[in-house]
Amino acid sequence: MRIGAVMNPAAGGGRMRGEWPAFVTALERRFGGFVLRETTRPGDASAMALGLAREGVDVVMAAGGDGTVSEVADGLLRARAEGREGTALAVAPVGTGSDFAAAFGIPRDAEECVARMAAAAPRQIDAGRISFIDDAGQPVVRHFASIASLGVSGPIDRVINAAKAKQRGRLSGPALFYLFTLRELMRYRFQNVRVEVDGGPPVEARIALVAVANNRSFGGGMLIAPGAIMDDGLLEVVIVRGNSRLRLMKDLRLVYSGAHRNIDTCIFLRGRRITVTPLGDPRANAALVDVDGESPGRIPATFEVLPAALTLRV
Numbered sequence: 001m002r003i004g005a006v007m008n009p010a011a012g013g014g015r016m017r018g019e020w021p022a023f024v025t026a027l028e029r030r031f032g033g034f035v036l037r038e039t040t041r042p043g044d045a046s047a048m049a050l051g052l053a054r055e056g057v058d059v060v061m062a063a064g065g066d067g068t069v070s071e072v073a074d075g076l077l078r079a080r081a082e083g084r085e086g087t088a089l090a091v092a093p094v095g096t097g098s099d100f101a102a103a104f105g106i107p108r109d110a111e112e113c114v115a116r117m118a119a120a121a122p123r124q125i126d127a128g129r130i131s132f133i134d135d136a137g138q139p140v141v142r143h144f145a146s147i148a149s150l151g152v153s154g155p156i157d158r159v160i161n162a163a164k165a166k167q168r169g170r171l172s173g174p175a176l177f178y179l180f181t182l183r184e185l186m187r188y189r190f191q192n193v194r195v196e197v198d199g200g201p202p203v204e205a206r207i208a209l210v211a212v213a214n215n216r217s218f219g220g221g222m223l224i225a226p227g228a229i230m231d232d233g234l235l236e237v238v239i240v241r242g243n244s245r246l247r248l249m250k251d252l253r254l255v256y257s258g259a260h261r262n263i264d265t266c267i268f269l270r271g272r273r274i275t276v277t278p279l280g281d282p283r284a285n286a287a288l289v290d291v292d293g294e295s296p297g298r299i300p301a302t303f304e305v306l307p308a309a310l311t312l313r314v
Contacts, residue, residue, distance in 0.1 A: 001059060001118075003027060003034040004052035005092075006045045006072050008064035016064060016094045022110035023063060023092050030118050034061075039068070042294065049075025053087040059117070059313050060087055065095015066146060066218070067161075070292030073310055074143040077127055080309065088311040089145075090117045096160070097177060097220040097293055100146045103230065104314045117313050124308040125230040128214050132289050134297040144292050145310065146215035147225065150276060150299055151240070152188045152208050154288020156180055156219075157295035177219040178252075185249055190242030191287045192279040193299065197237055197271035204279060205267075207287070208242035212274050212303040216258075218293070226258035227268065233307040237274055239267040274303040 005027065009016050027034045035057060037048035049060050049072040062072035069091055076087055093101030093108055107113045128144040160180050188208065195203045195210060211218070213225030213236045228236040242248065243265055254260040261268065277300040278285035286298045 001031060002057045003031050003059050003061065004037065004049075004055070004057040005034055005061040005063055006037045006039065006048045006052070006068065007092075008039045008045065008068040008095075010039075011064035011068060011095045013096060019094050019110070020063065023114065026110045026114035027061075030114050039064075042296075043071070045071030046075040046078070049073075050078050051075075053079035053084050054082075057087060059090050061090040061092055061117070063092040063094065065093070065293065066097050066100050067293045068095065069100045070143075070145050070294070073127060073145040077129075077143040077306065077309060085311075088122055088313040090313045097218070099215060099217045099220065100292075101314075102217065102221070103146075103215050104312070106314050120313045122311050122313055125310050125312060126214055126233060126235075126308060127306045127310045128212065128235060129304045129306055130212075130289065130291060130301055132297045132299060132301040133286075140297060142291050142296065143306070144214070146292050147211055147213045147218045147290075148292070148303060149209060149211040149218070149290045150193075150287040150301060151191065151210055151242075152181075152184055153211070153218075153290035154295040154298070155188065156184045157290050157293060158288075159184060161294070177222065181219065181252065182249060185245055185252070188242075188245070191285040193285060193287060194277050194279055195237065195239055195269075196275045197269045198273055200271075203239060203267060203269075205239055206242050207239060208248055209238070209240040210276055210287075211238040211240075212236075213238065214305070222255045223258040224255055226261060227270075231308065233305060234270045234272060235274065235303060235305045237269040237271060239269070241265045241267070272305045276301050276303075
């Protein structure tokens with residue numbers, strides 16, 4: 001089996017630099033060597049995964065957090081669109097948030113992680129595709145493995161990603177997300193959007209968040225979409241109405257257990273194609289998007305499920 005690895009040295013607030021040598025040893029012991037690509041900026045992991053798939057590797061290991069996993073998945077899905085369907089995704093979970101790895105119980109220990117990857121049979125899961133407008137005003141298409149969203153999650157991503165290097169791992173992923181979520185909720189101006197699922201009746205709402213989920217959790221363990229299943233051919237849509245900042249801050253704790261399913265400010269839908277557009281002033285309501293922990297642009301956005309599109313070895 002030929003292995004490629006895309007490693008983000010900044011993952012986990014820089015913790016990856018200390019943990020990566022153990023993965024190198026484990027990969028060399030199991031496979032006799034591997035092809036390494038090391039990222040230096042956003043977008044590298046996607047391009048590197050695409051290049052490795054074109055080179056014919058059997059597995060690409062995403063070494064980092066959810067952002068790295070998402071970019072590697074994006075590259076592999078782009079390769080699939082070119083007819084290169086044989087490359088699987090593996091994960092070395094060393095990130096501020098590792099919700100994708102948690103969904104599959106992937107061990108953080110290097111030896112255990114690599115041993116499990118070596119023994120795992122390939123399995124297919126769904127992926128998501130999002131079309132949106134980037135910060136330069138251009139239309140962009142990205143893929144996501146876990147969750148894409150819009151609303152307060154966009155600015156939360158931006159402040160967390162700016163803070164990661166300064167934190168240097170001093171706060172755990174969940175603590176970091178919780179801290180900055182509270183801070184951004186205090187600042188956030190709710191936005192008016194229209195949500196349409198599979199061409200059904202639109203939902204028009206003043207929102208704090210709209211999450212379109214393949215995975216159940218994001219933000220280091222926030223169980224935002226407790227009904228999401230990663231191989232059912234559907235995406236779960238969670239609309240969180242923005243009625244009051246105080247109420248949102250009070251309800252935030254419910255998201256960690258999934259108990260927000262029982263409150264009147266949340267709407268849960270399921271579908272294959274979801275569109276979200278701003279209502280009223282398009283500039284004031286052009287909510288920032290979040291794609292697996294990165295915020296690369298804003299709405300209008302269209303989300304689509306790609307059934308059984310991603311092959312895993314985890």
